[in-house]
Amino acid sequence: MKILIVEDEAKTGDYLKQGLSEAGFTADLVRNGLDGMHEGLSGGHDLLILDVNLPGLDGWQVLKALRAAGRELPVLFLTARDQVEDRVKGLELGADDYLVKPFAFSELLARVRTLLRRGRVREAETLALADLELDVLKRRATRAGKRIDLTAKEFALLELFLRRPGEVLSRSFIASQVWDMNFDSDTNVVEVAIRRLRAKIDDDFTPKLIHTLRGMGYVMEIR
Amino acid sequence: MGHWRHSITLRLSLAFALLATLVFAALGAYLSRSADAHMAELDAHELLGKLALARHVGSNEPTPDALAARLGDALIGEHGVLVAVDGEKGAIFKWPDSSLASQLAAAAGATGPVGETPVRLTLAGRDYRVVAGNLQTGWGETARVVVGRDIRHHTDFLDQLQRDFWLALLAAALLTVVIGILIARHGMHPVRAIAQTAGQISAGQLAARIPEADVPPELAELVTAFNAMLGRLEESFQRLSDFSADLAHELRTPIHTLRMQTEVSLAKPRSDDEYRDLLASNLEEYERLSRMIADMLFLAKAENGLIVPQRETIPLLALGRQLFDYYGILADSQQLVLEGEELSVRGDRLMLQRAIGNLLLNAIQHTPAEGRVALSVREHDGAAVITVSNSGPAIPEAALRTIFERFIRADPSGEGSGLGLAIAKSIVIAHGGSIAASSSGQLTEFAVTLPLAAPQTGAG
Numbered sequence: 001m002k003i004l005i006v007e008d009e010a011k012t013g014d015y016l017k018q019g020l021s022e023a024g025f026t027a028d029l030v031r032n033g034l035d036g037m038h039e040g041l042s043g044g045h046d047l048l049i050l051d052v053n054l055p056g057l058d059g060w061q062v063l064k065a066l067r068a069a070g071r072e073l074p075v076l077f078l079t080a081r082d083q084v085e086d087r088v089k090g091l092e093l094g095a096d097d098y099l100v101k102p103f104a105f106s107e108l109l110a111r112v113r114t115l116l117r118r119g120r121v122r123e124a125e126t127l128a129l130a131d132l133e134l135d136v137l138k139r140r141a142t143r144a145g146k147r148i149d150l151t152a153k154e155f156a157l158l159e160l161f162l163r164r165p166g167e168v169l170s171r172s173f174i175a176s177q178v179w180d181m182n183f184d185s186d187t188n189v190v191e192v193a194i195r196r197l198r199a200k201i202d203d204d205f206t207p208k209l210i211h212t213l214r215g216m217g218y219v220m221e222i223r
Numbered sequence: 224m225g226h227w228r229h230s231i232t233l234r235l236s237l238a239f240a241l242l243a244t245l246v247f248a249a250l251g252a253y254l255s256r257s258a259d260a261h262m263a264e265l266d267a268h269e270l271l272g273k274l275a276l277a278r279h280v281g282s283n284e285p286t287p288d289a290l291a292a293r294l295g296d297a298l299i300g301e302h303g304v305l306v307a308v309d310g311e312k313g314a315i316f317k318w319p320d321s322s323l324a325s326q327l328a329a330a331a332g333a334t335g336p337v338g339e340t341p342v343r344l345t346l347a348g349r350d351y352r353v354v355a356g357n358l359q360t361g362w363g364e365t366a367r368v369v370v371g372r373d374i375r376h377h378t379d380f381l382d383q384l385q386r387d388f389w390l391a392l393l394a395a396a397l398l399t400v401v402i403g404i405l406i407a408r409h410g411m412h413p414v415r416a417i418a419q420t421a422g423q424i425s426a427g428q429l430a431a432r433i434p435e436a437d438v439p440p441e442l443a444e445l446v447t448a449f450n451a452m453l454g455r456l457e458e459s460f461q462r463l464s465d466f467s468a469d470l471a472h473e474l475r476t477p478i479h480t481l482r483m484q485t486e487v488s489l490a491k492p493r494s495d496d497e498y499r500d501l502l503a504s505n506l507e508e509y510e511r512l513s514r515m516i517a518d519m520l521f522l523a524k525a526e527n528g529l530i531v532p533q534r535e536t537i538p539l540l541a542l543g544r545q546l547f548d549y550y551g552i553l554a555d556s557q558q559l560v561l562e563g564e565e566l567s568v569r570g571d572r573l574m575l576q577r578a579i580g581n582l583l584l585n586a587i588q589h590t591p592a593e594g595r596v597a598l599s600v601r602e603h604d605g606a607a608v609i610t611v612s613n614s615g616p617a618i619p620e621a622a623l624r625t626i627f628e629r630f631i632r633a634d635p636s637g638e639g640s641g642l643g644l645a646i647a648k649s650i651v652i653a654h655g656g657s658i659a660a661s662s663s664g665q666l667t668e669f670a671v672t673l674p675l676a677a678p679q680t681g682a683g
Contacts, residue, residue: 186511
């Protein structure tokens with residue numbers, strides 16, 4: 001998966017590139033709008049991460065030029081200003097998603113994966129990791145063959161993890177995906193919910209599947 | 224020319240001068256006309272007197288010569304009077320004995336019928352008033368008597384009067400301008416005093432006010448308005464500096480923590496795990512910091528009326544249910560109750576979620592174990608009232624007053640940014656609603672009132 005990053009802020013750009021590379025993507029970084037437009041038109045990338053404030057050609061113009069040329073790759077734009085007009089403008093111009101700076105890198109990764117996955121893979125109806133199995137249609141979860149009773153939200157939370165094995169999920173991403181709570185609040189609701197889920201699917205079993213990454217979020221994987 | 228157009232002093236004094244000139248001119252014209260009329264009346268009286276004299280003296284004389292002699296005697300000592308008596312066969316008498324009297328008679332004859340109403344004539348460069356009448360002579364003839372009066376001394380007097388008057392008028396107008404300037408300056412003195420006070424007020428002295436007691440009533444309104452403006456300025460300035468102070472204070476603690484732990488960690492080599500721990504701990508602080516900054520920005524925008532909610536129809540009970548799903552996880556042994564009727568408001572889903580969510584979180588956090596938290600939706604006076612209440616010790620009156628202010632925490636060392644209720648309030652206000660807190664006995668209650676959405680019609 002090739003990702004093009006257009007970001008003029010040196011440090012941000014470098015770390016975005018490093019982070020995405022380490023997450024297994026091929027990341028190209030350009031630092032101004034003109035290069036961004038050329039690369040976007042010719043580079044065969046699967047996704048574009050576009051900063052709005054760029055010297056010369058700004059992000060909106062780059063986006064317009066790409067869409068006008070018929071490049072339909074998903075675009076995630078980054079903005080420093082949390083203005084409704086900005087968001088609306090970006091989405092109207094054909095961007096697929098946006099993030100307001102400062103954002104958590106895990107959040108960015110989650111969005112990138114969602115955009116890349118969109119319309120590509122039919123969602124599986126049964127999910128499994130190690131001996132944990134989830135039947136999405138029948139709403140049934142089992143571990144080591146034992147039936148586990150989950151509330152609706154616990155089920156949604158587990159499904160989210162199982163659909164993204166190995167991905168770090170931030171607390172705000174989890175809150176937004178499972179509870180549709182789309183603002184950052186200073187609570188430990190997600191922590192408590194994860195603790196309860198662990199009690200049901202991890203505490204009495206090995207290997208442990210849900211892991212905490214301090215300061216970043218949670219990941220489900222076999223370690 | 225701007226200065227000229229706008230100087231009140233100059234405008235006032237010119238207005239005074241114009242007014243004075245108009246009044247004086249009208250008065251002068253009136254006086255001059257009445258003097259003129261008075262003179263004319265005197266002249267008429269004298270002319271008619273002379274005509275009567277001529278008739279009286281002349282009517283009994285037997286011959287033209289006798290008549291002339293009698294009239295001549297009667298007119299001795301008269302200056303500036305012309306008398307001509309003409310018979311059928313020519314001039315009978317002239318006074319004074321010169322061609323002037325005949326010319327006057329001819330002129331009077333030429334101007335048409337002259338009778339006993341005085342007529343003005345100009346003869347040899349002089350003005351005359353003239354009357355005429357008939358005289359029955361002793362010898363049976365009807366003679367014509369023309370009497371003229373030289374009115375030069377009268378016109379001279381009137382001309383002189385007018386010249387003097389216009390000079391006086393000019394002087395009076397100039398004097399009025401000068402006095403007007405002085406009066407206007409004096410009148411403007413309180414305005415200058417106000418300007419001086421206003422000029423001395425800087426950002427640091429917004430507490431200064433213009434004393435309203437010393438101000439004339441005409442300016443009282445201005446001063447009151449000005450003082451009120453100062454009051455508002457002072458208030459928002461205070462808010463702004465409170466905001467900066469609060470922000471600095473709140474940012475200092477996490478930054479201090481970050482600095483300390485980073486410094487200590489760097490002081491000697493450590494294991495990877497320890498470094499990982501440090502970075503993770505730093506990350507948590509960064510997250511708190513950026514959340515706080517985002518919240519502060521939100522509040523700053525709200526205070527300046529820059530929060531514009533997207534409007535969609537939001538069913539409140541459904542919103543409450545969603546919030547219960549989320550925050551309910553935090554309630555261990557507390558009982559959560561959702562009650563009331565389904566009502567809808569027009570509002571921004573994200574913001575209302577946040578506002579009511581903050582209230583709910585606050586309630587859950589302050590409810591003791593086995594306590595009760597309730598969210599109810601009811602209609603009251605055509606508005607939707609969302610009440611979030613919880614059992615637990617009452618909040619003291621004084622704390623209740625400042626509960627919606629920034630960085631006010633029930634427990635000073637407690638968790639949370641201390642911005643939740645402030646944000647809830649600003650969101651409610653941005654939606655045209657109101658919020659109130661009350662606490663008594665064992666119940667604390669936050670009530671949010673929002674305008675109801677207009678009932679859906681048609682498509683339904």
